[in-house]
Amino acid sequence: MLQSIPPGLILILGAILIPLVPARARGWVFLLFPALAVAVIAGLEHGEHLGWSFATYQLELLRVDGLSLVFGWVFALATLVAGIYALHNRDTGQQVAALLYAGSTLGATFAGDLFTLIFFWEIMAFASAYLVWARGTKEAYGSAMRYLFVHLFGGSLLLGGALWHIAETGSIAFDAFEGGIAAWLILGGFAVNAAVIPFHAWIADAYPRATVTGTIFMSALTTKLAVYTLARGFAGWDILIWAGCLMAVYGVIYAILCNDIRRVLSYHIVSQLGFMVAAIGIGSTLAIQGAVALAITNILYKGLLFMAAGAVIYSTGESRMSQLGGLYRQLPAVFWIYVVAGLAIASAPFLAGFISKPITIYAAEYAGLLGVVLLLHLVSVGTFLSVGLKVPYFVWFGGEPKKPIKPARVPTNMYVAMWLAVGLNVLLGVWPEPLYNMLPGGAPDYDPYTVASLTKGFQLLLFTALVFFAITSYLKPKQKIQLDTDWFYRTSAQLAWRTTVVPVERFFKWWEDFSWDTTRKIARRGFDPVTWTRTILGRPGPEVGAPGETASTTLRVSMTVMMVFLLATAAGIMLIMVL
């Protein structure tokens, strides 16, 4: 009787129950809920649906079709693997937040109407912000707050668009949108979560600051759900092609520059999302299949990359490549795991990326977008360069760490989760049929393994590597950060302070100083007019009444002063009478 239960609710129930479990068992009990969700999803069939009357609306809590089912599968599986990775973590807050986050993601995936979607969308924002916050440092707190505000902004666009849409059409169904202001607002809401430029900076701000285990959930869920919603609502919108191309190039250039390992990976998410968004913009069946296949495989290898990076951070307590190096002696297994993921994301043959990314490029070629094809090939080079070569070289080889590092032992559960993900990456790479058959619209008209495609793959990777090894010193990471669009909102508070408060404050300070100064001067003159007059007359002398001053000189000076005053007064009176 597991059918027609929204799988998201199982995880949310888990979030409620898990604080009651003793700390020692909590990690294991955590795993029960995603496992149960996987079982429920395995039992779902196309066309299944669960409605619920709420006020005057008929909500659709469960809508199962090709698109929602494949995403539901991978979200539940990713939660399970991330749960294994986080098994050693006994922070109740993070466990509750992770279950709530994954549950609301699944809830949004299977949502058939806009209200249900928005409800879960907002819970996701809060639950995932907690995973950044849980790091407990000052920077993480700032990042979490910015993350939350950016997502609430996106959520408001979505809510505004949805209300407008419902007022216009009278329908709350979440299906493909036609156009108009309502659709553009909703697109804006989705674009924030899909990290479309310029709304992408939250990803590189928050993910590197989140907890080691929390980032695994985040990298799998938020952005890929946005890909799902874009594919459902906005397939074939031309603007997405160009937005996607921009994201692909922009993300990869920042990834080449960054110093923090997880920031490299975060920027690279933007680049990979670019492929998916561009494919959704193309909108053909093949392109959508490519976008979905890429999103699914991306969760597997990007999650694995974050897990390996997390293992390095856990073990060394350092996240910047400029401070790391030569770790191969201490963490060889993590190196090989990372290399598999790095090759997979660069779509090396026999790994998951090889069977998914070329579909999107092929779809662009099929649609006659030759410029897009060339650009995506170029970005593929950058992918391998930044994630596949630069990070492993400068972390595991490339000199010695700046400070001596004594790596801690990486917990076994982390290794188990990573090897599981390695297995899934290899399995999908050599046996793509299960994924292909699940794609919306049936298996795509694409054969990944031809001699030509293998040749292309090998040539691209090998020659990129050749250049990389020739210019490694040029690419050495610098101990710097890079400005991005978050500069605008991170500095705007300071800017407002500087443009409004500071000048006013400065003016009043000047005025105060000036008036005090003037008053003081006048007061001093008034206190001793004799000395002042003598100074003016050019006959400075000792102060009146000072020792050594005789009575006669005092009298003489006083008389002179009096004469001067009298003359001045007379001259003044005459002047007034003449006038």
Place this chain on the structure above:
Amino acid sequence: MQLNIWQLLFGFALVGSLVLGLMQRGEWVYLWDFPFFFALTGLLGCLFLSWVAKGLVSPLLDRREDYYDETEKDPDWSTESPAAASPATPNGKEG
């Protein structure tokens, strides 16, 4: 120049991928049907992207780590990593 086994294998693979490209005789419809197109893309693309990132973008957008007035200069991982909670000292004793 002394080459190790990995460098030799890498060299063979490079040549092999070019030979594989030559062996496929198909029609040249698009630019990328040229046998060495992907080798060239890898070669030139890698140089180009490195130059754009390091030569153009980096001088413009690089800032000190504490630019935003946060203490990112030495990120605190002590809540996450046992190694950071008890950092190694140069003589190998735990702090």
